[in-house]
Amino acid sequence: xxxxxxxxxxxxxxxxxxxxxxxxxxxxxxxxxxxxxxxxxxxxxxxxxxxxxxxxxxxxxxxxxxxxxxxxxxxxxxxxxxxxxxxxxxxxxxxxxxxxxxxxxxxxxxxxxxxxxxxxxxxxxxxxxxxxxxxxxxxxxxxxxxxxxxxxxxxxxxxxxxxxxxxxxxxxxxxxxxxxxxxxxxxxxxxxxxxxxxxxxxxxxxxxxxxxxxxxxxxxxxxxxxxxxxxxxxxxxxxxxxxxxxxxxxxxxxxxxxxxxxxxxxxxxxxxxxxxxxxxxxxxxxxxxxxxxxxxxxxxxxxxxxxxxxxxxxxxxxxxxxxxxxxxxxxxxxxxxxxxxxxxxxxxxxxxxxxxxxxxxxxxxxxxxxxxxxxxxxxxxxxxxxxxxxxxxxxxxxxxxxxxxxxxxxxxxxxxxxxxxxxxxxxxxxxxxxxxxxxxxxxxxxxxxxxxxxxxxxxxxxxxxxxxxxxxxxxxxxxxxxxxxxxxxxxxxx
Amino acid sequence: xxxxxxxxxxxxxxxxxxxxxxxxxxxxxxxxxxxxxxxxxxxxxxxxxxxxxxxxxxxxxxxxxxxxxxxxxxxxxxxxxxxxxxxxxxxxxxxxxxxxxxxxxxxxxxxxxxxxxxxxxxxxxxxxxxxxxxxxxxxxxxxxxxxxxxxxxxxxxxxxxxxxxx
Numbered sequence: 001x002x003x004x005x006x007x008x009x010x011x012x013x014x015x016x017x018x019x020x021x022x023x024x025x026x027x028x029x030x031x032x033x034x035x036x037x038x039x040x041x042x043x044x045x046x047x048x049x050x051x052x053x054x055x056x057x058x059x060x061x062x063x064x065x066x067x068x069x070x071x072x073x074x075x076x077x078x079x080x081x082x083x084x085x086x087x088x089x090x091x092x093x094x095x096x097x098x099x100x101x102x103x104x105x106x107x108x109x110x111x112x113x114x115x116x117x118x119x120x121x122x123x124x125x126x127x128x129x130x131x132x133x134x135x136x137x138x139x140x141x142x143x144x145x146x147x148x149x150x151x152x153x154x155x156x157x158x159x160x161x162x163x164x165x166x167x168x169x170x171x172x173x174x175x176x177x178x179x180x181x182x183x184x185x186x187x188x189x190x191x192x193x194x195x196x197x198x199x200x201x202x203x204x205x206x207x208x209x210x211x212x213x214x215x216x217x218x219x220x221x222x223x224x225x226x227x228x229x230x231x232x233x234x235x236x237x238x239x240x241x242x243x244x245x246x247x248x249x250x251x252x253x254x255x256x257x258x259x260x261x262x263x264x265x266x267x268x269x270x271x272x273x274x275x276x277x278x279x280x281x282x283x284x285x286x287x288x289x290x291x292x293x294x295x296x297x298x299x300x301x302x303x304x305x306x307x308x309x310x311x312x313x314x315x316x317x318x319x320x321x322x323x324x325x326x327x328x329x330x331x332x333x334x335x336x337x338x339x340x341x342x343x344x345x346x347x348x349x350x351x352x353x354x355x356x357x358x359x360x361x362x363x364x365x366x367x368x369x370x371x372x373x374x375x376x377x378x379x380x381x382x383x384x385x386x387x388x389x390x391x392x393x394x395x396x397x398x399x400x401x402x403x404x405x406x407x408x409x410x411x412x413x414x415x416x417x418x419x420x421x422x423x424x425x426x427x428x429x430x431x432x433x434x435x436x437x438x439x440x441x442x443x444x445x446x447x448x449x450x451x452x453x454x455x456x457x458x459x460x461x462x463x464x465x466x467x468x469x470x471x472x473x474x475x476x477x478x479x480x481x482x483x484x485x486x487x488x489x490x491x492x493x494x
Numbered sequence: 495x496x497x498x499x500x501x502x503x504x505x506x507x508x509x510x511x512x513x514x515x516x517x518x519x520x521x522x523x524x525x526x527x528x529x530x531x532x533x534x535x536x537x538x539x540x541x542x543x544x545x546x547x548x549x550x551x552x553x554x555x556x557x558x559x560x561x562x563x564x565x566x567x568x569x570x571x572x573x574x575x576x577x578x579x580x581x582x583x584x585x586x587x588x589x590x591x592x593x594x595x596x597x598x599x600x601x602x603x604x605x606x607x608x609x610x611x612x613x614x615x616x617x618x619x620x621x622x623x624x625x626x627x628x629x630x631x632x633x634x635x636x637x638x639x640x641x642x643x644x645x646x647x648x649x650x651x652x653x654x655x656x657x658x659x660x
Binding site: 004005007014015017018019020021022059060061062063 | 566569570572573574576577580581583584587591592593594595596597598
């Protein structure tokens with residue numbers, strides 16, 4: 001049954017967007033989009049159960065046979081991604097932001113939900129499709145939608161950072177497109193499995209190596225790998241808080257899947273990590289990201305910018321897992337997708353609560369807020385502990401498997417560096433916690449009238465905070481799926 | 495926006511535009527519905543159709559066109575065109591085929607009849623969506639007014655351009 005309606009995972013949000021534009025009623029659009037995303041989540045979970053243990057579900061669009069027609073192909077790897085994206089979309093959309101983004105007037109709010117649905121459809125499309133050009137199309141759909149979403153932030157600089165994001169994202173998209181074009185020239189096909197079967201990568205073949213370089217650089221821009229991360233802090237800190245939460249929890253995760261899929265499925269681990277030795281580039285960049293981005297986070301005075309820089313550092317952990325190219329390390333990177341989505345999504349929702357009540361998330365403005373908003377502050381602490389990697393939270397699970405994978409590979413120094421970089425996380429999280437709980441409120445900004453955030457905001461934030469603890473204690477589901485996905489990727493399948 | 499009064503006084507422009515606009519619209523429809531036999535299709539047809547209306551607006555003023563096709567209507571038509579395309583695909587699913595498998599649209603005759611039906615329907619959706627989008631882009635440009643501080647009045651997803659019509 002599920003293989004008959006697999007395509008609805010993308011089609012539903014894609015067609016729900018024009019329905020929102022037609023109906024033009026903000027309340028309807030809000031609950032309609034929530035319902036659509038709930039159905040998508042159900043389909044994603046059903047798919048995950050269907051393909052666990054090595055199953056594959058395939059769907060031929062328009063009835064055209066796969067290497068010629070577009071094929072949607074779901075295995076454990078992308079079912080995991082689909083479940084992650086839809087779950088995060090569900091939690092973030094259920095967050096009641098009391099009137100949507102600040103710069104969208106009531107009579108235009110339906111467009112906000114339409115764009116949100118398009119962004120979700122694009123991200124799901126990237127994850128589900130088995131066709132290289134189709135990936136590019138969905139990449140553009142999700143990117144264009146996210147530029148619009150970022151530009152809706154309250155500050156005037158939101159528009160500028162969205163434009164910067166647009167320029168960088170388009171450069172990334174062009175690189176990706178050129179890479180796909182070269183692969184098409186080499187193999188004469190666009191179906192990913194067909195490309196993988198026909199491609200015989202070798203170092204003498206300039207075209208193949210160039211295609212790999214273009215694809216890796218293009219995806220790295222979208223993923224915000226260290227020296228290409230510059231769009232991310234501005235985009236995340238000026239976007240509407242709900243949008244930051246959604247993008248931080250999903251957009252870079254889907255890019256990571258894309259990178260893993262290109263490296264392991266299309267080119268294959270023996271070529272990329274054996275002959276080409278990509279880890280010689282990827283490993284230093286990951287470690288630099290962990291240290292420099294965490295270091296930059298320490299000096300931020302705005303909570304959103306602090307979290308954004310921390311996101312760049314966390315991408316470093318993911319790519320570090322990727323560059324180990326063994327099952328434990330890769331599974332560590334993949335499980336960190338989910339874990340980081342849960343904690344960073346939760347933290348950005350907490351930021352949204354604070355912005356609503358306090359009006360600013362400057363660290364000084366948050367002084368002493370722990371007494372006024374105890375539940376919000378507690379969720380902030382849980383998310384922060386998870387960023388550090390304290391046992392009992394999801395952050396610990398990721399770092400445990402990352403360190404195991406790195407040690408398995410024999411990179412003892414890298415393992416030490418992972419642990420040292422956690423100390424930097426301790427500093428920037430500690431700085432926030434110190435302000436929230438131990439500092440006296442600033443006199444210029446009285447917080448006596450500040451009350452706890454409303455339930456509609458607090459509940460989604462706490463769902464993610466609770467998930468950060470729950471999946472920190474129970475790793476069967478998250479690590480189990482990630483491990484299976486990692487073994488599948490290493491074997492060259494999707 | 496410069497008032498189109500000077501253009502309105504040019505009799506040649508007014509006569510030619512008035513004569514050309516209906517021909518362009520007709521040609522747009524021809525390209526749309528002949529697209530499955532000859533060169534053409536929804537995208538080209540939509541652009542031509544919108545161009546015919548925009549020529550009318552350029553000579554007689556955007557306000558005159560807004561009375562026929564309002565800004566809200568263009569937005570609705572954009573969405574409706576996309577929905578028509580998607581609905582054909584979903585209809586094919588309900589008739590037992592895959593998404594966008596037009597052969598399922600006509601289960602009685604084997605062969606290409608269903609494909610034919612499907613292409614006409616989705617190209618119509620493309621045509622409507624493209625024509626409406628081009629006109630919406632035109633309205634967006636026309637609606638921009640420089641203000642004293644150099645900021646434009648329409649932020650992204652912000653106020654209606656020429657807000658009177660909505």
